[in-house]
Amino acid sequence: MADLDRGMRARPLAEVREIMLERARQHRNPCLYVRYEDVAAALGRLDSLDRDAWAEAFSAFAPEHEARAAQAEAAGDTRTAVEHYLLAYDYYHVARYPAPNSPAKLRAYRKCQENWLKAARYLDPPLERVEMPFAGRPGEGTANVGYLRVPRAVERPPVVVVWGGIDGFKEERRFDTYLARGLAVLAIDMPGVGDAPLAGSEDAERMWDSVFDWIATRPDLDAGRVAVVGQSTGGYWAAKLAHTHRDRLRAAVDHGGCTHYAFEPDWIARAQFGEYAFELAETLASAFGRATYDEWVAYAPKLSLLDQGLLDRPCAPLLLVNGVNDSIFPIADMYLLLEHGSPKSARFYPGGHMGGSPDVEPTIAGWLVDKLSDER
Amino acid sequence: MTADNVSRAHGRPWDEVRALLLERARRPRNPFYYTRADEVERALATLDSFDRDAWAAAFSALAAPYEERAAQAEAAGDAAAAQENYLIAYDYCHVARYPAANSPGKRAAYQRAQANYLKAARYFDPPLEVVEMPFAGRPGEGPTVVGHLRKPTAGGAGPGAGEAARPLPIVVLWGGIDSFKEERRDEPFLEAGLATLMIDMPGVGDAPLAGSEDAERMWDAIFDWIATRPELDAGRIGILGGSTGGYWATKLAHTHRDRIRAAINQGGPAHFAFAADWIARAQVGEYPFELAETLASAFGRATHDDWVAYAPKLSLLDQGVLDQPGAPLLLVNGTHDSVFPIADMYLLLEHGSPKDARFSSGGHMGWLPDTHAMMTRWMLDHLRAS
Numbered sequence: 214m215a216d217l218d219r220g221m222r223a224r225p226l227a228e229v230r231e232i233m234l235e236r237a238r239q240h241r242n243p244c245l246y247v248r249y250e251d252v253a254a255a256l257g258r259l260d261s262l263d264r265d266a267w268a269e270a271f272s273a274f275a276p277e278h279e280a281r282a283a284q285a286e287a288a289g290d291t292r293t294a295v296e297h298y299l300l301a302y303d304y305y306h307v308a309r310y311p312a313p314n315s316p317a318k319l320r321a322y323r324k325c326q327e328n329w330l331k332a333a334r335y336l337d338p339p340l341e342r343v344e345m346p347f348a349g350r351p352g353e354g355t356a357n358v359g360y361l362r363v364p365r366a367v368e369r370p371p372v373v374v375v376w377g378g379i380d381g382f383k384e385e386r387r388f389d390t391y392l393a394r395g396l397a398v399l400a401i402d403m404p405g406v407g408d409a410p411l412a413g414s415e416d417a418e419r420m421w422d423s424v425f426d427w428i429a430t431r432p433d434l435d436a437g438r439v440a441v442v443g444q445s446t447g448g449y450w451a452a453k454l455a456h457t458h459r460d461r462l463r464a465a466v467d468h469g470g471c472t473h474y475a476f477e478p479d480w481i482a483r484a485q486f487g488e489y490a491f492e493l494a495e496t497l498a499s500a501f502g503r504a505t506y507d508e509w510v511a512y513a514p515k516l517s518l519l520d521q522g523l524l525d526r527p528c529a530p531l532l533l534v535n536g537v538n539d540s541i542f543p544i545a546d547m548y549l550l551l552e553h554g555s556p557k558s559a560r561f562y563p564g565g566h567m568g569g570s571p572d573v574e575p576t577i578a579g580w581l582v583d584k585l586s587d588e589r
Numbered sequence: 590m591t592a593d594n595v596s597r598a599h600g601r602p603w604d605e606v607r608a609l610l611l612e613r614a615r616r617p618r619n620p621f622y623y624t625r626a627d628e629v630e631r632a633l634a635t636l637d638s639f640d641r642d643a644w645a646a647a648f649s650a651l652a653a654p655y656e657e658r659a660a661q662a663e664a665a666g667d668a669a670a671a672q673e674n675y676l677i678a679y680d681y682c683h684v685a686r687y688p689a690a691n692s693p694g695k696r697a698a699y700q701r702a703q704a705n706y707l708k709a710a711r712y713f714d715p716p717l718e719v720v721e722m723p724f725a726g727r728p729g730e731g732p733t734v735v736g737h738l739r740k741p742t743a744g745g746a747g748p749g750a751g752e753a754a755r756p757l758p759i760v761v762l763w764g765g766i767d768s769f770k771e772e773r774r775d776e777p778f779l780e781a782g783l784a785t786l787m788i789d790m791p792g793v794g795d796a797p798l799a800g801s802e803d804a805e806r807m808w809d810a811i812f813d814w815i816a817t818r819p820e821l822d823a824g825r826i827g828i829l830g831g832s833t834g835g836y837w838a839t840k841l842a843h844t845h846r847d848r849i850r851a852a853i854n855q856g857g858p859a860h861f862a863f864a865a866d867w868i869a870r871a872q873v874g875e876y877p878f879e880l881a882e883t884l885a886s887a888f889g890r891a892t893h894d895d896w897v898a899y900a901p902k903l904s905l906l907d908q909g910v911l912d913q914p915g916a917p918l919l920l921v922n923g924t925h926d927s928v929f930p931i932a933d934m935y936l937l938l939e940h941g942s943p944k945d946a947r948f949s950s951g952g953h954m955g956w957l958p959d960t961h962a963m964m965t966r967w968m969l970d971h972l973r974a975s
Contacts, residue, residue: 556919556947556967559938580943
């Protein structure tokens with residue numbers, strides 16, 4: 214029965230293959246640097262979506278690039294070293310995609326991080342890996358891991374804390390647009406993914422207390438000017454924090470997040486065959502301490518910010534961004550936010566999940582600069 | 590075809606209109622603010638058609654006793670009773686010219702409504718000043734924009750208090766096709782320490798020009814005039830357009846973004862409202878009667894068919910306005926608005942600068958108990974001294 218359900222709720226491998234190839238062709242998430250021919254070869258070797266087989270098929274392409282990166286490094290050829298560390302990173306990244314929810318995917322994620330950090334040693338301004346003490350509950354981790362980059366020549370800059378969703382972690386964050394505008398960037402993992410010390414849940418927003426407390430200990434950062442940007446499922450947490458932590462935030466951006474309707478069974482069923490490549494419900498489940506489709510359907514409604522009674526409270530300035538044709542989370546969730554609580558800012562695009570326009574990134578950055586630069 | 594026949598061809602039957610209006614009179618809701626439901630009911634009973642002059646005569650007649658009482662109270666030095674009765678007289682004349690002053694009887698009623706309103710306004714606190722702002726229009730257009738100016742009481746308790754020594758930030762307010770400068774609600778802004786200037790949008794009230802594809806030029810005269818008043822801060826101007834007026838607020842946020850700090854579009858159209866299929870549906874929506882004809886009259890046209898033919902030219906999308914950068918703009922409406930589609934608000938969120946929005950699940954204008962307070966807070970946020 215479980216297999217039958219899974220069969221009915223899973224996208225056939227042939228379709229997944231086409232979607233992944235298209236992404237490899239366009240260099241779209243998760244295929245940022247990997248080569249199309251390699252992706253085609255790896256997919257050709259798979260006869261199911263077995264997680265460990267998937268991880269191994271893509272991981273197999275990485276060692277060659279790891280070796281070439283190390284050689285280039287030894288020879289002082291920084292550019293080549295970075296190029297190959299990033300290639301190695303991305304093969305492991307695709308290998309752990311969408312989530313490290315099997316032994317081989319977890320191994321791939323560790324290797325993915327290792328290579329990413331090697332490449333990051335050459336970033337300017339530099340990247341600092343920071344550990345932020347987290348006082349959690351029994352069984353939870355003791356620290357948040359973050360990647361911090363501070364713009365040069367800006368004294369005590371404001372900080373934008375950024376995180377992704379169920380498949381894009383702190384290694385996949387983009388820093389440059391913010392850095393170029395004089396904003397420090399702290400990339401973290403939302404609860405339930407990457408190195409987060411706790412699973413997603415109805416109160417996992419407590420994770421951010423430790424993040425904001427840590428920022429306040431850094432004399433080089435302005436803890437009075439902190440903004441958050443959550444992307445995809447991470448937008449859910451940004452919208453929640455705008456309400457629960459509004460005194461600690463100058464601004465929040467919910468870029469492509471879910472709020473209420475996305476958690477309903479009929480939407481979950483439709484979205485399983487939307488633009489998300491495969492295992493959407495299962496990957497959402499894994500970010501909230503669950504594993505299966507059915508567990509997600511059973512648990513998801515508890516996450517509704519409407520039913521949690523949060524939305525009619527005042528909130529920090531909140532920018533909503535998404536594509537009106539998003540098939541992962543319904544645009545109705547964004548419209549719903551506009552029908553509750555404080556007025557919110559919004560910019561929607563004709564595209565799908567996240568908006569898919571080159572205008573999105575500068576629009577978000579411009580809005581943040583506006584909110585973070587005014588004196589209070 | 591007479592205007593009456595046109596209305597019936599494109600609208601709801603008179604009996605339904607009568608029931609709708611009576612319900613509004615009982616709540617009370619626009620255009621009934623100070624009228625008495627029993628008197629409204631009797632006046633409606635005497636009418637059996639949409640004939641505009643008959644309508645105007647029936648409601649104007651109800652004003653006379655209140656005008657008399659107001660004058661007597663005034664003579665007796667009873668300011669409160671004088672104001673109250675002038676406001677009732679004003680409102681009967683206001684209903685008499687409703688929705689638009691588009692017939693001889695309705696035009697006369699509008700003048701009488703204004704006269705009574707201004708008599709009542711002599712008792713307003715803070716006072717109301719009628720101002721005339723020179724307008725350099727085109728041949729055939731009027732020479733002035735008429736405004737009602739009010740300034741917050743010095744030493745008031747609002748968040749803007751304490752600014753008395755410096756020029757005042759000011760909110761320019763206007764309504765739509767049936768609700769003019771006399772119908773503005775400016776108290777929340779005054780209490781927040783903001784001056785208010787109430788005007789008529791193009792094509793209604795005392796506006797010197799009809800609505801058109803470029804009638805936003807009327808506001809140049811207003812912003813220029815504000816700059817001549819030393820007690821007003823021309824660097825801190827906010828605008829609020831209600832209903833059809835929200836259309837102009839949206840347009841100005843783009844065309845005049847250097848002259849304003851912030852704009853609110855409450856319940857306005859932008860694009861889809863101008864499509865023929867929407868016009869047909871809206872004609873039997875929550876607007877009581879003659880929606881298309883009243884829209885037409887605010888844009889220098891008269892009939893339903895005139896409106897259908899002209900309306901698409903007003904699309905802010907097709908005019909290329911929406912992808913220009915804009916001043917901060919707050920959108921307010923109900924998602925079930927049947928006068929202008931909520932799709933027009935969503936469309937604005939898909940173009941140009943990010944905008945702020947607060948929608949309700951209600952109908953036209955999206956009123957919630959705290960809508961006035963919410964809009965006032967938002968405006969105050971944007972008009973603070975920087």
